[in-house]
């Protein structure tokens with residue numbers, strides 16, 4: 001699925017947060033969104049997954065304007081792993097992941113054996129199968145994050161939007177989550193803070209600063225000492241290991 005955001009503008013009061021942002025993720029491309037705190041990454045992603053509607057500009061899925069789709073149709077296309085996940089009710093882990101199936105159901109249609117099998121498989125994939133009956137609210141931040149990924153997997157969408165998905169995760173689970181996502185061969189747009197993680201997984205990276213895209217390209221093109229200095233005001237060295245992978249060392 002191709003996902004395109006075109007000239008997105010969004011302000012809170014007098015403050016312009018997104019100042020005409022355009023970005024695109026091609027079919028099965030893994031696109032990273034990097035930039036300092038407050039640069040507008042989450043806001044842009046929220047415009048893509050319809051929590052916010054931009055003041056100007058539009059989002060297109062395979063060329064179709066998102067705003068013309070009903071929510072159920074877009075939920076069959078876009079799965080989301082957001083930064084914060086709160087539920088007002090005490091759902092079990094299984095119930096949370098089952099919510100991923102709802103865009104595929106008719107009104108009042110009950111969950112069936114196939115839904116339960118998909119949910120069990122998704123929980124197994126993220127290593128949370130034995131937590132199925134636990135209350136979601138009692139899980140640690142990292143465990144909750146993996147369950148939310150399972151919910152997105154159960155949704156079986158051709159595109160995933162991830163907002164700093166590895167926030168609460170230890171290094172083992174950071175790599176596990178991104179490997180799972182990479183293997184899906186879906187279109188992925190992910191805000192990522194860790195530039196080494198971005199270098200490992202992204203096909204292409206967009207750099208957002210003060211609500212504007214200031215650079216885009218492959219990790220090798222983007223993650224240079226000069227750009228890192230310009231965007232983050234830190235000094236770094238870029239080195240290559242024996243396998244040809246790039247690593248960024250910060251000073």
Ligand SMILES: Nc1ncnc2c1ncn2[C@@H]1O[C@H](COP(=O)(O)OP(=O)(O)OP(=O)(O)O)[C@@H](O)[C@H]1O
Pocket residue numbers: 012017035036037038039040041042043044
């Ligand atoms: N509801 C709101 N009202 C006013 N300002 C807001 C609101 N939501 C976000 N902002 C502001 O918009 C700017 C962009 O926020 P956003 O969360 O998109 O940044 P981000 O790049 O995702 O940051 P981070 O890396 O810290 O997660 C910030 O300055 C934030 O304070």
